[in-house]
Amino acid sequence: MVKWFKRIRATGGFRKAFVRYFTKGRSNRSVGGTMGLLIFIALFGLFAIFPVLFMVGNAFKPLRELYRFPPTVFPVSPTVQNFRDLLEYANDSLVPFTRYLFNTGVLVLVGCLGQILLSAMAAFPLAKFKFRGKGIMSGAVVYALMFSGAVTGVPNYIIITRLGLMDSLWAVILPSFASTLGLYLLQNFMEMLPDSLIEAARIDGASYFRTLLVVILPVVKPALMTVFIFTFQGLWGNTGGSFLYTENIKPLSYMLSRIAATGIARQGMASAASLLMFIIPVAIFIITQSNVMETMATSGMKD
Amino acid sequence: MSNTKKPINKKVPLLTELRTKKDLYLMLLPFFIFFVIFTVIPVLFAVVMSFTNYNVIQTPGFVGLENYINLFLNDDLFMKALQNTFVMAILTGPVGFLLSFCMAWMLCELPDKVRVVMTVILYGPSLAGNAYMIWGLIFSSDSTGYMNSLLISMGVTDSAILWLQDSKYMMPIIVIVQLWMSFGIGFLSFIAGLQGVDRSQLEAGMVDGITNRWQELWYIVLPSMRPVLLFGSIMAITGAFAISGTALTGFPSTGYATHSLVDHLQDYGTTRLEMGYASAIAVVLFALSVGSNKLIQKFLRKVGT
Numbered sequence: 188m189v190k191w192f193k194r195i196r197a198t199g200g201f202r203k204a205f206v207r208y209f210t211k212g213r214s215n216r217s218v219g220g221t222m223g224l225l226i227f228i229a230l231f232g233l234f235a236i237f238p239v240l241f242m243v244g245n246a247f248k249p250l251r252e253l254y255r256f257p258p259t260v261f262p263v264s265p266t267v268q269n270f271r272d273l274l275e276y277a278n279d280s281l282v283p284f285t286r287y288l289f290n291t292g293v294l295v296l297v298g299c300l301g302q303i304l305l306s307a308m309a310a311f312p313l314a315k316f317k318f319r320g321k322g323i324m325s326g327a328v329v330y331a332l333m334f335s336g337a338v339t340g341v342p343n344y345i346i347i348t349r350l351g352l353m354d355s356l357w358a359v360i361l362p363s364f365a366s367t368l369g370l371y372l373l374q375n376f377m378e379m380l381p382d383s384l385i386e387a388a389r390i391d392g393a394s395y396f397r398t399l400l401v402v403i404l405p406v407v408k409p410a411l412m413t414v415f416i417f418t419f420q421g422l423w424g425n426t427g428g429s430f431l432y433t434e435n436i437k438p439l440s441y442m443l444s445r446i447a448a449t450g451i452a453r454q455g456m457a458s459a460a461s462l463l464m465f466i467i468p469v470a471i472f473i474i475t476q477s478n479v480m481e482t483m484a485t486s487g488m489k490d
Numbered sequence: 491m492s493n494t495k496k497p498i499n500k501k502v503p504l505l506t507e508l509r510t511k512k513d514l515y516l517m518l519l520p521f522f523i524f525f526v527i528f529t530v531i532p533v534l535f536a537v538v539m540s541f542t543n544y545n546v547i548q549t550p551g552f553v554g555l556e557n558y559i560n561l562f563l564n565d566d567l568f569m570k571a572l573q574n575t576f577v578m579a580i581l582t583g584p585v586g587f588l589l590s591f592c593m594a595w596m597l598c599e600l601p602d603k604v605r606v607v608m609t610v611i612l613y614g615p616s617l618a619g620n621a622y623m624i625w626g627l628i629f630s631s632d633s634t635g636y637m638n639s640l641l642i643s644m645g646v647t648d649s650a651i652l653w654l655q656d657s658k659y660m661m662p663i664i665v666i667v668q669l670w671m672s673f674g675i676g677f678l679s680f681i682a683g684l685q686g687v688d689r690s691q692l693e694a695g696m697v698d699g700i701t702n703r704w705q706e707l708w709y710i711v712l713p714s715m716r717p718v719l720l721f722g723s724i725m726a727i728t729g730a731f732a733i734s735g736t737a738l739t740g741f742p743s744t745g746y747a748t749h750s751l752v753d754h755l756q757d758y759g760t761t762r763l764e765m766g767y768a769s770a771i772a773v774v775l776f777a778l779s780v781g782s783n784k785l786i787q788k789f790l791r792k793v794g795t
Contacts, residue, residue, distance in 0.1 A: 196790040210599045213692075216703070228596055228608065235670065236611050241636070242624045257639040309521035312514040319507045319587065331529050332724050335732035337752045338776045339532035341759040341768045343538065348534065365528035366673075369522060395513040417675070420617055429760055461623060468617045473610055483675075483682035487717025488724075 203310035242465065245458035246270070253454050273463075276446065276456060282435045284442075290356065291439040297421050298360045303411055303420045306369040311399045313370075314377035315385055328374070329488070331367040347430060358430035363422060369414035375485045376410035377403065395432075409478035416475050420468045440464060494763040533776065539769035546763045557770035568771070570746050571754040574661070575731065579752060580783070581665045583730030585722055586672030593673065594680035595707065598687075609681055612673040626669050626738055629653035654739050657747035664748050674729065676722030683718035687711055712793050719793065723786050731779040751775050 195204045202218045209221050240260055245253065246269055248262040277284035305466045312318065313325055343362055380403070388398040404411070426441040443460040446453060472479070511671035525688060540557055561568045593612060597605045616699045618624075628636045631652040638650045687710070693712050712719070734756070735748040741757075743749055751771060759768035 208601065211601075213599070224596055228593075228600075231593065232608055232611050235615060238624045238628060238670070239614060239618075241627065245624075245627070254634050258634055258636055305521040305524065308517045312517050316511070316514055318511045318514055319504060324522065327525070327530070329724075330780070331525070333728055334776050334779040335728055335752075337732055338536065338754055338772045338779070339529060340755070341765055341772060342532035342535035343528060344759070345535070345765070346527065361524065362528040364521070364524040367525070367529075390509075396519065399517070423736065428594070457623075465618055469610070469614050472613065476606060476610070479678060480682045480685070483678045484686050486679045486721050487683065487715075488715055488720040490580050 196403055207402050239465070242458055242461055246251065246462040248455060248458075250455055261422040269459040272448070272453075272456045273459045276453075277442065280442075282437075283478045286435055287437065287439040287442045290436055291423070294356055294425070294438055295358060295419055297356075298363050298422045299415050299418045301360065301364055302366070302369055306373050306414055307404065307407070307411065308399065310370050310373035310377055311403060312395070314374045315380075315382070325374070328367040328371050331365075332371065342431065354431055354433055354436070356431070356436060359422070359425055359427055363418070363425075366418070366421070368417060371411050371466055372413055372417075372482055372486055373407065375487070376407050376482055379485050380406060412478040413482035416468075416479060419471060423468055424464070497593050501662055536772045536776070539766050540773045542766045544766040544769075546765060548611075550766065553766070554679070554773070557767050558769070561774065567746060568754055569751065571749045572774075574747075574749055575733070575751040575778075576666060577749075578668065578733045579727070579730040582668040582672060582733065583727050583782075584786075586669055586730070587676065587726040589669065590673055590677040591680050591719070594677060595682055595711070597681065598684035600707075602651065605681070609678070613677060616671045616674040616677075618671065619649070623737065625663070625670075626654070626765040629659075629663055629738075631655060651697065655744045657745045660735070660739050660743060660747040664738065667735075667738065668730075668733055672726065672729070674725060676725035679718045679722050679725075683715050687714055716790065716793060719790050720787055723790055724783055727783050727786060728779060731775060731782070751778075 195201060205219060206216055206221050207213070209225065210216055244259070244261045244479060247265040247267065249266045249268060252259070252262055252264070269281050274284070277287075313321060313328075347353055347358045347362070352361065384402055384406070385398055388402045393401065424440050425438065426444055431437050431441075443464050446457055446460045505780065530617045539550075541552060543553045543556075545716055581715070582615060593608075597608050600608070610742040630636075630638070631650060631654060633639055633642060635650070635653070637653060639646075641647045642649075651659065653663060691710055691714070692706060695706055700706050700709060732752060734750055734752040736753060739748045741753060743753075751774070755771045755775065758764045758771060762768075
């Protein structure tokens with residue numbers, strides 16, 4: 188403690204130490220400026236997290252507190268009754284809760300694994316080799332990022348009907364394979380790898396496919412994790428929309444959003460459902476956060 | 491590997507190229523099959539359908555530009571949707587983009603732990619999906635809604651305001667919620683990109699006479715961030731044109747105050763099943779989205795030069 192104090196004294200006092208701590212060792216900012224910045228960031232963070240706190244608070248409120256005037260953010264006497272109600276409601280419904288869970292499991296698992304496999308296989312040649320058609324393919328991948336799924340919604344509905352996929356989980360999974368974000372991120376990440384890595388494997392006589400599997404995939408793990416989390420986020424919230432109409436193949440998000448939409452009488456349950464929907468992708472993001480950041484560092488678009 | 495370093499010889503016949511690099515093409519094939527079926531064909535299909543009166547029931551007939559003429563001359567609701575989409579896209583796209591960048595810039599020199607916590611807090615909302623219904627509670631129209639009770643207890647108003655049914659407030663609320671969710675993938679890119687800015691370059695800049703952070707931002711940080719900015723702009727603009735406020739304001743929204751192009755498209759495509767007309771809307775949406783992206787990119791390439 189004394190040592191620490193002495194060091195601060197020696198390097199210019201508390202004011203400098205304060206600024207240095209919040210500027211990663213650079214001291215070219217005033218104390219006031221640093222303080223202002225911190226306050227601004229804190230306020231902004233509060234605005235961002237406030238609705239989330241509401242949701243968490245409501246999920247643990249007993250019914251009588253949900254409609255209190257004036258409303259409070261946090262419950263006075265917290266309860267898990269809402270979650271119990273949710274479970275009870277889910278068990279009473281025509282289709283058992285576990286069935287929705289299973290559907291979501293299949294959707295997420297097949298969707299993510301497929302996306303990772305397809306994207307990684309396509310990203311490798313695009314990132315590391317020259318061949319006819321490469322320019323068009325890379326260009327198309329970027330172009331596809333420039334418009335939303337709403338544009339292709341109507342034709343896709345017809346195509347999926349014609350392929351006989353309607354009302355099966357494939358109707359959600361297969362179109363998601365066409366998403367180019369994962370491919371784009373993987374391709375960028377692989378471009379950063381040294382060519383010598385691939386040369387060495389090729390000299391040893393490994394096929395392209397084997398090179399990808401044995402040499403490339405292990406070193407692009409952060410990017411694979413990133414593709415996983417982004418694909419997961421997309422599929423986790425997917426309610427099946429107009430593609431799934433049989434109740435027992437609908438995903439969890441459909442059931443939970445239906446509860447959330449039923450309104451006043453189930454307010455507490457709805458908040459509990461919203462919280463469950465929200466917490467899972469956020470938890471996965473927190474766990475994979477450093478991998479995602481490593482990948483996003485190479486996400487830039489070359490001129 | 492040596493064969494890959496050679497410049498592409500245009501004289502090599504396509505078949506020879508396909509044969510010698512068979513493995514590479516085989517690796518590309520699975521992804522691009524899905525890409526062609528679910529992205530390329532749909533876009534082309536939408537363009538073709540937009541010139542027909544396809545409505546699922548009758549055999550489609552070619553109607554030329556009729557759908558487009560009807561859209562722009564006879565469909566007042568489309569013009570309203572177009573106008574709303576422009577307002578929402580301009581307020582959430584560029585503003586969301588700048589907000590994300592400024593926030594990332596402010597966070598970039600904070601201690602790692604603080605930065606990670608703030609990243610999760612800001613990125614979280616974009617994951618909220620259905621959970622952003624929480625805003626429905628905040629702006630609930632009875633007196634137990636958070637905003638109403640706050641205003642009533644502060645004495646600003648004495649009766650509950652119909653936030654999500656009064657066209658005066660609907661649009662601003664959708665914009666605020668959208669901005670709340672705008673710290674998405676682009677924001678993560680900015681954070682990661684700023685961590686990668688060469689610190690020795692910043693120090694060299696200070697020796698060369700850069701005196702404040704703003705100069706540092708313009709002369710050193712932004713030029714080295716250009717690729718990330720381009721990527722972030724795509725994420726922001728594409729998201730901005732995909733806005734639909736129906737989860738909060740309902741469909742149709744009161745007086746169509748937040749009716750967007752996506753809502754209009756959904757209405758004709760999935761409710762009225764007028765696929766030809768819906769396709770024309772989709773083509774307009776596509777053109778606007780890709781056009782704006784291209785325009786902004788042209789502009790961003792000039793940043794810091």
